[in-house]
Amino acid sequence: MSAALQNDDRVVFAILAEQVSAMRERMDASTTFDLLWRTSTLLSWLSGLLGELSRSNSNPVLEKERIEAVAEIGQIRKSLDELFFFQAQRSDFARQVADCVVISLGRIAAEKAPLKTNFSTHDLEGLYVSSEQRDIHNAVVNKYLK
Amino acid sequence: MAVILVVDDSATMVMSLSHILKGAGYEVETGMNGREGINKLGEGIKPSVILTDLNMPELDGIGFIKEARRIPATRFTPIIVLTTESGGRKRDEARAAGASGWLTKPAEPNQLLSVVKQLMPNK
Numbered sequence: 001m002s003a004a005l006q007n008d009d010r011v012v013f014a015i016l017a018e019q020v021s022a023m024r025e026r027m028d029a030s031t032t033f034d035l036l037w038r039t040s041t042l043l044s045w046l047s048g049l050l051g052e053l054s055r056s057n058s059n060p061v062l063e064k065e066r067i068e069a070v071a072e073i074g075q076i077r078k079s080l081d082e083l084f085f086f087q088a089q090r091s092d093f094a095r096q097v098a099d100c101v102v103i104s105l106g107r108i109a110a111e112k113a114p115l116k117t118n119f120s121t122h123d124l125e126g127l128y129v130s131s132e133q134r135d136i137h138n139a140v141v142n143k144y145l146k
Numbered sequence: 147m148a149v150i151l152v153v154d155d156s157a158t159m160v161m162s163l164s165h166i167l168k169g170a171g172y173e174v175e176t177g178m179n180g181r182e183g184i185n186k187l188g189e190g191i192k193p194s195v196i197l198t199d200l201n202m203p204e205l206d207g208i209g210f211i212k213e214a215r216r217i218p219a220t221r222f223t224p225i226i227v228l229t230t231e232s233g234g235r236k237r238d239e240a241r242a243a244g245a246s247g248w249l250t251k252p253a254e255p256n257q258l259l260s261v262v263k264q265l266m267p268n269k
Contacts, residue, residue: 027158033158033161037161037165040165081162081165081166081169081255082254082255084162084165085162085163085166085253085254085255085258086252086254087158087162088156088158088159088161088162088163089159089230089251089252089253090252091156091158091159092156092158092159092230092251093230093251095156096201096230129200129201129230129231130229130230130231130232131230131231131232131233132230134233
């Protein structure tokens with residue numbers, strides 16, 4: 001690689017855009033989600049099996065334990081569902097931030113003229129899709145205003 | 147069984163929302179963007195409630211709501227917007243397009259089910 005290319009900001013930005021893009025692709029398919037999903041499905045299955053057991057069970061001690069186990073499984077499933085939903089929303093937000101970074105870096109990399117004349121904080125604002133992104137943006141801008 | 151159409155471009159969100167809604171006894175149909183959502187409606191699905199994200203490729207949430215409102219079968223179907231946007235301008239835009247409710251992420255499953263139940267016809 002030539003020194004000119006090595007020192008070209010646009011190439012650096014293009015590489016960074018691809019790096020963040022690669023990270024974004026992995027966000028929706030993490031093993032954590034898969035494991036949460038499988039655990040919840042397994043618990044649902046176990047709960048069903050325990051329900052079936054009650055039909056053939058005449059032992060009162062076992063029946064008491066079965067009822068407790070079903071209740072516990074229900075609680076864990078509820079917590080898992082909440083965790084899954086919360087993680088999915090967090091992942092969604094991270095994906096949106098990654099999208100913004102990828103688009104911004106990609107645009108900067110594609111610019112022909114000097115960078116500062118082609119991409120402004122106003123351009124960045126146009127890419128936001130959530131209030132949280134705007135809050136982060138404003139916090140940074142306010143630091144420079146002080 | 148009441149059908150709910152979920153439209154979101156995040157596979158994880160769709161999976162999670164489907165899981166919660168199915169767990170509450172609803173049948174769930176899904177679309178990965180506004181266009182897919184409209185196609186589902188075109189296939190004859192008649193959802194009791196529609197849940198949609200705003201920022202999606204191909205056809206965004208606002209466009210989806212506008213198109214859904216032009217389809218006679220979904221002209222009055224409750225449409226809930228589930229999004230990370232909490233800004234007033236976007237909310238006004240969604241309302242003007244025909245959205246019935248708004249839920250800002252992060253939301254809890256109970257909040258989601260409560261809003262769905264509230265807007266469900268013949269609840």
